[in-house]
Amino acid sequence: MSITFLNRSIWQRIFGISATDRPRDDKGWHYESGKLMIKLDLVPELTEPGTAVRFEGKNLPKRVLVVxxxxxxxxxxxxxxxxxxxxxxDYVPGTETVQCCSxxxxxxxxxxxKIHGPxxxxxxxxxxxxxGEQLIVQLT
Ligand code: FES
Incomplete structure (x- = not known):
């Protein structure tokens, strides 16, 4: 598999600035009983093929990237x-890979x-x- 690298600046890579945003509306997700629950009607960023959103904060025990x-x-x-x-x-559009922002x-x-890197x-x-309109990510 050939590797495609996201086009990021040297400074974005030095400081580890992710290309992927958090959801615009934090009310669109919550964590309970080992599950990240996402309401797609409130997180429309995840309804177009070839997109990704990162979830972190609140009581979420791990950062999660959803593609x-x-x-x-x-x-x-x-x-x-x-x-x-x-x-x-970050998700690398046009590929079936995710890539470290560093x-x-x-x-x-x-x-x-792993297919590239240290x-x-x-x-x-x-x-x-x-x-339906809910995504359930099983973290445990
Ligand atoms: S943190 Fe070093 S390659 Fe990802």
Missing amino acids: FGEDEQYRAFHNRCTHFGHRRL LNKSTYTFAGK NPKPVDTFKVEKN
Whole structure:
């Protein structure tokens, strides 16, 4: 698999500034009983194929990157590169990969497998279910 690198500035990479935004409306998600629950009607950023949103804060125990791929499948990742800087990941449009926002650009497949960079391990992926207008990401 060839690797596509996101076009980011050197400063964005040095400071680890993610290309992926948080949801505009924080009321569109919550965490309970090991599940990240996302209301798609309040998080429309995740309804166009080829998009991604990062979830963090509130009582969420782990940062989560949710990708709605061009194949119209939802996928979720622990949003923490396994390299020692543990920076955030971004979806790379046009590919089936996610990539660390840092200088080393560690890259993982949608299955979490490392395919580029110094990252020592795969990244954790989480099961996602769609139930009507709700996404349920199982974190445990
Ligand atoms: S923190 Fe991801 S490559 Fe270093």
